[in-house]
Amino acid sequence: MPETVTVxxxxxxxxxxxxxxxxxxxxxxxxxxxISVLQDIACEPRTASGEDTxxxxxxxxxxxxxxxACSMVINGKVRQACTALxxxxxxxxxxxxLRPMTKFPVIRDLVVDRSRMFEALKQxxxxxxxxxxxxxxEGPMIAPEQADSxxxxxxxxxxxxxxxxxxxxxxxxxxxxxxxxxxAVLFNEHPTGAMTAATRLEALMGxxxxxxxxxxxNCVKACPKEVPLTEAIAIAGRATTWxxxxxxxxx
Amino acid sequence: MSQRVVVIGGxxxxxxxxxxxxxxxxxxxxxxxxxxxxxHSVCAQGGINSTNKFTxxxxxxxxxxxxxxxxxxxxLNNQPMVKEMxxxxxxxxxxxxxxxxxxxxxxxxxxxxxxxxxxxxKRTVYAGASTGQQLLYGLDEQVRRFEAEGRISxxxxxxxxxxxxxxxxxxxxxxxxxxxxxxxKALKADAVVMxxxxxxxxxxxxxxxxxxxxxxxxxxxxxxxxxxxxxxIQVHPSAIPGQDKLRLISEGARGEGGRVWVPREPGDTRxxxxxxxxxxYYFLEERYPEYGNLVPRDIATREIFAICKSGRSVDPxxxxxxxxxxxxxxxxxxxxxxxxxxxxxxIYEKFVGVDPLDEPMKIFPAVHYSxxxxxxxxxxxxxxxxxxAGEPANQRTNIPGLYAIGECDYQFHGAxxxxxxxxxxxxxxxxxxxxxxxSWLKNMTGTAAADQPASLYEGALARHRDAYKALINSDxxxxxYKLHRELGExxxxxxxxxxxxxxxxxxxxxxxxxxxxxxxLKMTDKGNWTNQNLSFTRAVVDMVDLARVIAAGALARDxxxxxxxxxxxxxxxxxxxxxxxxxxxADQWCQRYYKQNQEWLKTTRASYTGDGPQLSYEPVDxxxxxxxxxxxxxxxxxxxxxxxxxxxxxxxxxxxxxxxxSASAGT
Ligand SMILES: Cc1cc2nc3c(=O)[nH]c(=O)nc-3n(C[C@H](O)[C@H](O)[C@H](O)COP(=O)(O)OP(=O)(O)OC[C@H]3O[C@@H](n4cnc5c(N)ncnc54)[C@H](O)[C@@H]3O)c2cc1C
Ligand code: FES
Numbered sequence: 001m002p003e004t005v006t007v008x009x010x011x012x013x014x015x016x017x018x019x020x021x022x023x024x025x026x027x028x029x030x031x032x033x034x035i036s037v038l039q040d041i042a043c044e045p046r047t048a049s050g051e052d053t054x055x056x057x058x059x060x061x062x063x064x065x066x067x068x069a070c071s072m073v074i075n076g077k078v079r080q081a082c083t084a085l086x087x088x089x090x091x092x093x094x095x096x097x098l099r100p101m102t103k104f105p106v107i108r109d110l111v112v113d114r115s116r117m118f119e120a121l122k123q124x125x126x127x128x129x130x131x132x133x134x135x136x137x138e139g140p141m142i143a144p145e146q147a148d149s150x151x152x153x154x155x156x157x158x159x160x161x162x163x164x165x166x167x168x169x170x171x172x173x174x175x176x177x178x179x180x181x182x183x184a185v186l187f188n189e190h191p192t193g194a195m196t197a198a199t200r201l202e203a204l205m206g207x208x209x210x211x212x213x214x215x216x217x218n219c220v221k222a223c224p225k226e227v228p229l230t231e232a233i234a235i236a237g238r239a240t241t242w243x244x245x246x247x248x249x250x251x
Numbered sequence: 252m253s254q255r256v257v258v259i260g261g262x263x264x265x266x267x268x269x270x271x272x273x274x275x276x277x278x279x280x281x282x283x284x285x286x287x288x289x290x291h292s293v294c295a296q297g298g299i300n301s302t303n304k305f306t307x308x309x310x311x312x313x314x315x316x317x318x319x320x321x322x323x324x325x326x327l328n329n330q331p332m333v334k335e336m337x338x339x340x341x342x343x344x345x346x347x348x349x350x351x352x353x354x355x356x357x358x359x360x361x362x363x364x365x366x367x368x369x370x371x372x373k374r375t376v377y378a379g380a381s382t383g384q385q386l387l388y389g390l391d392e393q394v395r396r397f398e399a400e401g402r403i404s405x406x407x408x409x410x411x412x413x414x415x416x417x418x419x420x421x422x423x424x425x426x427x428x429x430x431x432x433x434x435x436k437a438l439k440a441d442a443v444v445m446x447x448x449x450x451x452x453x454x455x456x457x458x459x460x461x462x463x464x465x466x467x468x469x470x471x472x473x474x475x476x477x478x479x480x481x482x483x484i485q486v487h488p489s490a491i492p493g494q495d496k497l498r499l500i501s502e503g504a505r506g507e508g509g510r511v512w513v514p515r516e517p518g519d520t521r522x523x524x525x526x527x528x529x530x531x532y533y534f535l536e537e538r539y540p541e542y543g544n545l546v547p548r549d550i551a552t553r554e555i556f557a558i559c560k561s562g563r564s565v566d567p568x569x570x571x572x573x574x575x576x577x578x579x580x581x582x583x584x585x586x587x588x589x590x591x592x593x594x595x596x597x598i599y600e601k602f603v604g605v606d607p608l609d610e611p612m613k614i615f616p617a618v619h620y621s622x623x624x625x626x627x628x629x630x631x632x633x634x635x636x637x638x639x640a641g642e643p644a645n646q647r648t649n650i651p652g653l654y655a656i657g658e659c660d661y662q663f664h665g666a667x668x669x670x671x672x673x674x675x676x677x678x679x680x681x682x683x684x685x686x687x688x689x690s691w692l693k694n695m696t697g698t699a700a701a702d703q704p705a706s707l708y709e710g711a712l713a714r715h716r717d718a719y720k721a722l723i724n725s726d727x728x729x730x731x732y733k734l735h736r737e738l739g740e741x742x743x744x745x746x747x748x749x750x751x752x753x754x755x756x757x758x759x760x761x762x763x764x765x766x767x768x769x770x771x772l773k774m775t776d777k778g779n780w781t782n783q784n785l786s787f788t789r790a791v792v793d794m795v796d797l798a799r800v801i802a803a804g805a806l807a808r809d810x811x812x813x814x815x816x817x818x819x820x821x822x823x824x825x826x827x828x829x830x831x832x833x834x835x836x837a838d839q840w841c842q843r844y845y846k847q848n849q850e851w852l853k854t855t856r857a858s859y860t861g862d863g864p865q866l867s868y869e870p871v872d873x874x875x876x877x878x879x880x881x882x883x884x885x886x887x888x889x890x891x892x893x894x895x896x897x898x899x900x901x902x903x904x905x906x907x908x909x910x911x912x913s914a915s916a917g918t
Contacts (some may be wrong), residue, residue, distance in 0.1 A: 064499075
């Protein structure tokens with residue numbers, strides 16, 4: 001086991017600020033992950049060359065890869081900091097490299113602004129519009145296969161990894177991204193949600209919608225929760241085509 | 252002017268309240284330190300309880316769910332609230348189903364069910380092993396729907412700093428701070444709802460998320476709200492160690508057939524796979540034939556402690572036992588468990604590097620849940636034994652206009668919470684608080700928050716601005732992160748599974764010192780942009796204050812009840828070879844248990860003073876289900892149960908009515 005861990009962090013003091021790099025050296029502890037590394041830096045923020053600095057800012061909450069907060073680019077690959085174990089990272093390269101995601105505006109250091117993903121959920125109306133929260137009895141019966149098809153999509157934790165790796169998501173495009181498309185499908189697959197499927201499909205048919213997908217298939221490989229993103233995109237693609245035809249005929 | 256409600260916290264409780272209030276036509280401001288979709292509720296794994304078709308067919312009922320819950324909480328729960336919750340549970344699950352939560356399904360399309368701790372019925376519905384995530388997302392989606400319509404305004408990445416009280420002590424709003432720009436805002440509100448979750452970080456590492464400091468709860472407490480039953484902290488029997496967090500392996504693992512064991516011989520260091528069936532000690536199954544691996548958590552945890560103390564821990568450094576999901580032990584096929592428990596199998600594999608379907612998991616106890624929290628009121632319906640819906644006093648703290656729901660309230664779980672009952676109490680209290688608040692707004696006398704003098708809000712802002720500026724500029728000699736680690740170690744050592752008055756006295760005095768040291772903290776970041784150092788340091792001070800409540804309550808309570816275990820006050824199990832002698836000893840046992848209830852069947856209420864908490868007590872309403880020995884059918888306890896039934900049960904019926912009130916005990 002090494003005695004110390006060296007970490008290189010890309011930092012940025014504010015929105016629109018200039019990025020710079022700092023290196024930190026910390027005592028190695030068993031079972032360390034990137035979160036505990038950042039916690040140790042916060043405890044005594046001093047660079048490897050011995051200068052006092054400010055603690056590195058980063059986002060996290062659950063620490064067990066269910067909340068989606070802690071995405072960052074670690075050793076060149078976007079992933080969750082909480083499940084990134086130091087022992088494994090050191091096998092990849094001797095100095096651990098931490099950077100913020102690049103497809104979202106940096107707020108500070110490793111904290112980025114992912115509000116566009118939450119806005120996208122509004123755009124595709126990712127909810128079941130129930131009549132009332134009052135006591136009106138059970139929901140619809142659902143076949144186990146259908147529940148099993150929805151469950152993996154419902155595990156999307158809005159972490160941003162799929163947008164980070166998608167070539168179609170960039171400064172010059174309005175592409176809504178794989179996450180929101182999969183969520184639209186999740187609700188269209190529910191018996192009650194299906195009644196309002198058209199509004200979700202229409203949200204995916206305009207500019208920045210599903211037709212902007214370039215089919216690189218990077219998203220599904222980067223997703224930490226194995227959400228079947230490409231499958232959902234294919235389903236949404238077919239459904240929007242049908243919807244367009246139907247709309248054209250019933251005009 | 253239109254009336255508004257501020258909800259602090261967007262976990263299950265806060266989201267349920269927000270959507271219900273919005274449906275009632277009330278404008279809501281929802282404040283959360285993290286985007287609500289990332290709230291700690293997302294971590295819940297195993298499921299949510301309600302009586303269902305399957306259990307009903309076996310004779311289950313809401314009344315039995317109610318009974319299991321108060322027996323599990325060792326009768327410290329006020330029964331009207333628990334009863335109302337148990338009777339609401341099927342309605343809560345119906346709603347969750349309707350909003351599209353992808354629960355697992357039976358072959359026929361019904362909700363699939365599993366068994367959880369402290370019950371003999373399969374009362375728990377679930378979505379894989381990530382039920383909290385699916386429930387949270389379900390409610391989050393409903394709130395987003397209202398947000399899109401402009402009926403709920405979200406303040407995400409905003410931190411609650413304190414309630415705003417007028418001269419009469421009524422809550423009129425809350426001061427909140429933008430965690431990026433550090434801008435302060437006084438949100439005017441005609442009611443403020445605390446839905447700010449638990450406080451596991453007081454113990455340094457726990458199974459909880461990084462926001463679960465209890466800081467917000469401490470801020471309400473310091474503003475004058477009572478904090479009740481703080482000493483009741485749940486230590487979950489099964490977690491895995493980490494540098495940053497202790498990750499939970501849900502009770503659902505045992506609900507699906509997982510078995511807990513250690514080698515029968517102390518000091519047996521063979522690989523678990525090499526230990527033959529006959530040389531394994533399934534201690535929970537042997538000692539509790541009826542409940543087996545699904546005894547309540549406090550009991551499972553104490554049993555694990557005891558077995559490890561006897562030299563059978565399977566890890567040289569910690570108290571560790573095996574939790575076995577392999578086909579060899581469970582006789583259940585890999586694919587079945589992968590389908591039902593995927594999320595926790597992944598967690599174990601990712602963090603430990605071993606597939607738990609190949610090899611038994613090594614698990615150890617970890618701080619998990621706070622039964623205690625902000626004291627709240629209720630209005631009992633004497634006809635049903637439940638609550639009167641729509642009463643403004645339901646879920647209200649002792650501060651008018653300030654409410655508390657979810658894990659940050661104190662009430663539903665008594666001295667120990669049953670698994671899968673928390674998601675229920677969070678959503679139930681969130682939905683149930685709304686009609687009460689509606690009546691409060693409707694019948695409010697005097698002026699609304701919008702018409703309060705500007706000076707009320709300006710004064711509050713100025714106080715909080717001074718306080719945070721002072722903190723940011725503080726240049727003491729204490730490192731807040733190190734102080735937090737010290738606090739965590741102290742509390743984990745002395746305020747968890749086994750408690751001792753000598754150690755608790757020492758803890759109370761050390762916490763006093765920590766509180767003093769916490770006035771001399773050093774900030775390493777003095778900037779005004781996304782200063783995480785500020786938020787953490789503020790919470791450290793609050794955690795010390797709440798730790799004092801926990802320790803003082805534990806020190807004062809000289810008995811064993813649920814999660815609060817003091818061997819010095821344990822009533823020794825009756826043993827004798829002679830039959831009459833055994834009968835006599837069982838009677839003595841019952842008599843002591845009866846007396847213990849006379850003395851201690853009461854809620855601890857802490858109020859804040861600069862020198863630590865002041866304690867007082869309040870009787871518990873246990874009128875419907877009288878207290879009884881909480882044996883869970885442990886081998887050898889049959890005689891206690893019989894003697895109690897024959898000679899004490901009738902007497903015990905008065906306990907919940909006459910629980911003695913001792914005057915303010917102080918510390
Ligand atoms: C690993 C794990 C598994 C669990 N599994 C189960 C289970 O299977 N079944 C079950 O019934 N229970 C389970 N529980 C318990 C249950 O998950 C929690 O008790 C419950 O989710 C708490 O919900 P809540 O809404 O009260 O609070 P939380 O979900 O903790 O939400 C608190 C909210 O308050 C906000 N907040 C906190 N402080 C502030 C502040 N100062 N300013 C602004 N906002 C603030 C947070 O941002 C958050 O939005 C589990 C718990 C853990 C730790
Ligand atoms: S902290 Fe929640 S996913 Fe990593």
